[in-house]
Amino acid sequence: MLKLKYLFNNEDLAEMLVRNWECDGPSPDMFTTYRISSSATYSFQLNGKTQFLRFAPTSEKYLENLLAELDFISYLRSKEYGALEAVGSKDRKELMEVQTPWGDYYASVFNQVPGIPISETDLNNHIIFTYGKSLGKLHRLSSEYHPLQSERWPYCDVLTSIESILMDLPHETLALKETKLLQEYFKSIPRSKSNFGLIHYDFEYDNVFYDAQSQSCYVIDFDDAMYHWYVMDIERTLDSLQDCILPELFQEKKECFLDGYRTEFEIQDDMMALLPAFKRFADLYGYVRILKSTEDQWNHEPEWLVGLRGRLMEALKNKSRYFGMDL
Structure with missing residues (x-):
């Protein structure tokens, strides 16, 4: 999530950035929708088709991660996977670094995917x-x-970054204890080609679109991708589904989801038993x-x-409730 000062709607900034790409002229359809979370995303039109400008301050992102994200998306699309498509700028770049009156920003543009959010x-x-x-x-x-060039960061670098942040916050002793617990715990989990690799991390229902015509899914927002155990993605997805499925139906839907997963990739039962630990990682990272x-x-x-600040303070309480407890 971006710092709160970057959450304000800034169409002047968006217009400066989008001019690095081909787009229709100013119209009522320009920037009709926007969303700001870990990046800002604004919709616009090119030849009547919707595209999305995504941008964030350079101080909030690692260049290596952004380049690696685009490389992974390109790889997935080469394998006919339903991932969003990056659009080259007028300079034929998928990632632009742009100086603006509001500071330096990284910007990319993506085509709209088919379908509607899950x-x-x-x-x-x-x-x-x-x-x-x-x-x-x-x-x-x-x-x-x-990867051909850049690599996304692994979970252990995420934890190291978290530890560095918390070391400067003396009152966050419990969160720091949680960080060290997870660092030690994950050292004991075996890694292999079949259980560990580059994951989406945010495969939640608002980042996956279902297209009724092709009866398939299209995935957006690889902004949080990292190297982790694959079950981390399963935990995040199932956790998000609990927000929109009645409790009495959840077990049935969970098994249905896992059945679909198994048609493409194996799930190791011993890894599924570790879901609570992966939930702890997600809570700490979010915290x-x-x-x-x-x-x-x-x-x-x-x-x-x-x-928003009030809701975030409540989220801090919820995410920290198991900090420091044995795994």
């Missing part, structure tokens, strides 16, 4: 099965992937990202920001 479907068994199949295929392809994003505060904040 969360907007009726979540029937066929769709859930296809959703699982899509993740299984992603992991199968990942297990065969060898520290919130800490970083909310460290600045201003007088007379707008109402939406006050409300």
Whole structure:
């Protein structure tokens, strides 16, 4: 998540950045939708088709990670996987570094994928099965992937970064203890081509689209990809599904999702038993990202920001409830 000061709608900035790509002239359809989380994303039109500008301050991103993300997306598409497509700029670059009055930004553009978000479907068994199949295929392809140049960071670098941040926050002793617990715990988990590789990390229902015409899924937002055990993706996906599936139906949908996954890639039972530990990693990672994003505060904040800050403070409590407990 970006720092709160970057969450304000800034169409002037978006317009400066998007001019590095081909686009239709100013119209009511320009920037009709936007979303800001770990990056800002604004919609615009080219020849009547929707594209998305994604950008973030260079201070908030690692260049190596962004280049590696684009390389992985290109690889997936070469294998006919339903991943979003990056669009070259006027300079034929998929990633631009641009100087603006608001600072230096990294920017990319992607074509809109077919379909609707999984969360907007009726979540029937066929769709859930296809959703699982899509993740299984992603992991199968990942297990065969060898980066050409840049590499995404691994989970251990994420934990090292978390530790570095927490070392400067003396009151976060419990979060620091949790970090060290996870560092030691993950050292004991075996890694192999069949259980460890580059994962999406954010394979949640709003980042996966179901296309009824092709009866297949299309995946967006690889911004959080990292090297981790594949079950980390399964944990994140199942955790998100609990937000939109009735508790009494969840077990059935979970098995349906896993059945779809298994048509493409094997799940090791001993790895599934580690889901609680992967949930702890996600909670810690999310906790520290919130800490970083909310460290600045201003007088007379707008109402939406006050409300968001309140929800984030509640999220901090929820994510930290198991910190320091034995794994």
